Amino acid sequence: MASVDHSIEKNIKAYEQSFEAMVPTPFVKFMRTCLIWQFIRFIIINIKMIIVVQKSH
Amino acid sequence: MLYNSSVTMTLTRRKAMARLVVMGGGVSGHTAATFAKKWLGSDHEVVVVTPNAQWNWIPSNIWVGVGQMKKEDVVFPLAPVYEKAGIDYRQAKAVSIHPDGKADSDTPYITIEYTGQGKEGQTEEITYDYLINATGPKLNFDATPGLGNGKGQLGDHTVSVCTADHAIHANLELQQLFEKAKTEKQKVLVGTGHGLCTCQGAAFEYIFNIEHEARKAGVRDNLEIKWISNESFIGDFGIGGLHIKRGMYAASSKLFAESLFVERGVDWMVGAHVNKVEEGKVHYELLDGSTGEEEFDFAMLIPPFAGVGLKAYDKNGEDMTDKIFAPNGFLKVDADYTAKPYEEWKASDWPRTYQNPEYKNIFAAGIAFAPPHPISKPMQSPNGTPITPTPPRTGMPSGIIGKAVAHSIVDMIKNGENAHIHEASMAEMGAACVASAGKGLTDGTAAALTVYPVVPDFEKYPGIGRDLDYTFGEIGLAGHWIKHILHHLFIYKAKLKPGWTLIPE
Numbered sequence: 140m141a142s143v144d145h146s147i148e149k150n151i152k153a154y155e156q157s158f159e160a161m162v163p164t165p166f167v168k169f170m171r172t173c174l175i176w177q178f179i180r181f182i183i184i185n186i187k188m189i190i191v192v193q194k195s196h
Numbered sequence: 197m198l199y200n201s202s203v204t205m206t207l208t209r210r211k212a213m214a215r216l217v218v219m220g221g222g223v224s225g226h227t228a229a230t231f232a233k234k235w236l237g238s239d240h241e242v243v244v245v246t247p248n249a250q251w252n253w254i255p256s257n258i259w260v261g262v263g264q265m266k267k268e269d270v271v272f273p274l275a276p277v278y279e280k281a282g283i284d285y286r287q288a289k290a291v292s293i294h295p296d297g298k299a300d301s302d303t304p305y306i307t308i309e310y311t312g313q314g315k316e317g318q319t320e321e322i323t324y325d326y327l328i329n330a331t332g333p334k335l336n337f338d339a340t341p342g343l344g345n346g347k348g349q350l351g352d353h354t355v356s357v358c359t360a361d362h363a364i365h366a367n368l369e370l371q372q373l374f375e376k377a378k379t380e381k382q383k384v385l386v387g388t389g390h391g392l393c394t395c396q397g398a399a400f401e402y403i404f405n406i407e408h409e410a411r412k413a414g415v416r417d418n419l420e421i422k423w424i425s426n427e428s429f430i431g432d433f434g435i436g437g438l439h440i441k442r443g444m445y446a447a448s449s450k451l452f453a454e455s456l457f458v459e460r461g462v463d464w465m466v467g468a469h470v471n472k473v474e475e476g477k478v479h480y481e482l483l484d485g486s487t488g489e490e491e492f493d494f495a496m497l498i499p500p501f502a503g504v505g506l507k508a509y510d511k512n513g514e515d516m517t518d519k520i521f522a523p524n525g526f527l528k529v530d531a532d533y534t535a536k537p538y539e540e541w542k543a544s545d546w547p548r549t550y551q552n553p554e555y556k557n558i559f560a561a562g563i564a565f566a567p568p569h570p571i572s573k574p575m576q577s578p579n580g581t582p583i584t585p586t587p588p589r590t591g592m593p594s595g596i597i598g599k600a601v602a603h604s605i606v607d608m609i610k611n612g613e614n615a616h617i618h619e620a621s622m623a624e625m626g627a628a629c630v631a632s633a634g635k636g637l638t639d640g641t642a643a644a645l646t647v648y649p650v651v652p653d654f655e656k657y658p659g660i661g662r663d664l665d666y667t668f669g670e671i672g673l674a675g676h677w678i679k680h681i682l683h684h685l686f687i688y689k690a691k692l693k694p695g696w697t698l699i700p701e
Contacts, residue, residue: 156464160455196596
């Protein structure tokens, strides 16, 4: 049986305030630093920010 | 509204050469002065009065505060930039405003006290036709006993990242902490040093930079890191929180902020008014009225902001500060200052032109304008202690307001007092914010965030107060790259290098 990665839950303690928070899965954490995906997000975020800047002037 | 006699007189001088005086050379003042000079050319004068010799890209002070940047990376000297632009630069602090002139002259003027240029301590009067108050805030450390040194400056018990020099000091202390953490447990406390602070975002960014650097230094396991804030919930950020789309839901910023704290193993305490700081210990009161103490080995606590203490005098030299300034020292503008409960707040309470109602030739920009009320819901403990974030007016809104004010004044100079007054309401503008952790191009991550509008408009956007299509946020390398680009872009722009006007605020 494959071992389970408990790293994302290590900071959660039952019935403390951390217990009520959502935590990222390993896939989400991987995507945050995946160069290809982040390059795509870079383009998208820039476009979104430019739109917000244009709406604000 | 009619101009008073002194202003009418000075406006008649407009046909010759008008003088715009800008008090303050930060993001807002620098933006206003440089655009005004560009649009006015050599036909009119622009004077900048600022006590600082250097311009500081404040958002990057965070990186200085963890040793990832040097002071020279985030500041540059103002004098050569203003010389190139044709702006009359006075390294001095503004002391008083005399909008009606003096007994023997109707010409309005300000008094200044030099802090540099070889004239330290000398005072001078500068007449003006138009005046912009962009002085930014006074870092009011002394509002909390022990946070300040009793002389208006940072005390000995905590550090700050509000200025580049503060950030250098913070990094020195942090490196000593990391050294100790190699052999023993240490505790870090970061957040707000008073119940009425703003700029939670800066503290938020700093705490995660410390966490990131601690991991790099191999001492994370020996560091307990804790957040203490006057927000009623994590993710309020002084703007009442926000919602963003995620997984087909519109989710509160509280969820995302808490998620980040848990992911990075950072504990938190909210609704806290720090009322006393001692060596290694803060005393606080919470929104539920309870009190407590929190010990620390290293603490960075943001101070509350106040106006810089400018005075205003009438023609006879009588103090009339309360006529043009709010009690907190910020300049009154075209906001609705009527006291009313949170439920009756409206987007239209917020100023649009930043023109002083009494003197139409005086404007405010950036932090220097008096907001009508907070953005976050006012709260107080059962003991009557107000614990509410005050509204942020920094960064992008600050620059946009500075440019709009400059545009209005340039039009008034060129076209007369009935010229179009430009508008830039914070209830109709967005803001982009990037809070970065780490500095490496592949190992840092950042929370990239835009919010539209800054001040929620619950009439236009019922329920959450903001446009979900333009309010978004995510964590990743992409935001981190944007943070790097913004650092270089805004310093390039502030240096007035070729094409600087094409870079938005």
